[in-house]
Amino acid sequence: MTYFSDFYFTSNLTSFACPDFGSSQCVAPKACARDPTTGKGYCCDPSFDGETGSGVCWALTSDCTNDNRQLTCRSGSSDWCCLYETEECTGVPEQRNVCWNRERSPLRNISVDVLEDLYSSLTSDAPTARTWAFDPATLLPETSTSTSATTTTTAPPTATGTITTSPISSPNDDSSDSLSGGAIAGIVVGAVAGVAIVLGGAFFLIKRRRKRVNAGPKPPPAELGYETRPVNQLYEADGNAMKMPLPPQELPAR
Structure with a gap:
């Protein structure tokens, strides 16, 4: 959030000046803005390296x-x-006839290069416009790591820019993560090895028991019974002997 409102760049059609600025110009990357409390217009500066008084919103004197x-x-x-x-x-x-707003310029937290790129883009899209409005809050993420956005040392600022930092992981955090991962891996390997040992032992016992059973004496094979029947005897289909006529016999000679 910024204290000021209605930010816009000026053009040659406005003589590069904010309202009621006379011949005093406010040229990009500077931008005009309005104090919402008093309604007075200001020219807000970014911070320029080595320039005294940059990073403020200034206006011309009021009638005493x-x-x-x-x-x-x-x-x-x-x-x-x-x-x-x-x-x-x-x-x-x-410097004479210049007043600084007690609220410092929000543009001081934005890179000059970013502001100039924005101005170039806006003028290219609408080259005949008198002014080009923008919101400084949308430009802050683009300059969070920029070294060109600095604060002025000539006056104590009352507002600070948003600074984004990246979390720094400590060596202890890394070691704890690695130890926990190693412990998990050890547990998994141990469980698999335990299951393999149990299965191997069971297989060994079963195989050994089968050998003992197979090694015992076996009963002799049962002898097949054979039915003694007369040789050259014919039999019916049901197994009964067929009655054959006796062969002719010779009578003794007289």
Whole structure:
């Protein structure tokens, strides 16, 4: 979430200036935005390396009314006024007629390269537009690991960007995982070996018992009974002997 709203890039059709900025330009990667509390327009800067005062949202001076709602700023012989509750005097030496919003620019957490790429893409898609709106929150994931997004040291920021970190696994975690895996593997191997031993022992006992049974004395084979029948005797189909006529016999000579 950002404090400001209505972010957009300017174009040459708006003289690269935010509303009520006169001749002061706000050129990409800077972008115009609005303070939702006061409705005042600002130019929000990203953070530029080595540039004093970058990473803020700034606006031109307000008309001085000499009351408690304004803050008087002074540089040399010049005086100007800023809004007391939401603004502060510029922190850039010798800079005049500029007020900083107390809420720092959300663009300071976004890479300048990402902002410039977005501006190039938007202008290519709609080259005749006066402004190009965007949401800075959608650009934060693209610059979470970028080294170009830095914070300003000239004024204490009141909001921080989202920083994503990757969990770091410790050596102890790795060792515990490996030991648990080894223990599981050992249990499985032991179980398989135990089953194999039991089955082998049972097979051995059964085989040994069969050998003992087969080694005992065997009864002699039963003798086959044979029926003694007369030789050259014919028999009926039911097994009864057939009555054959006696052969003729010679009578003794007289």
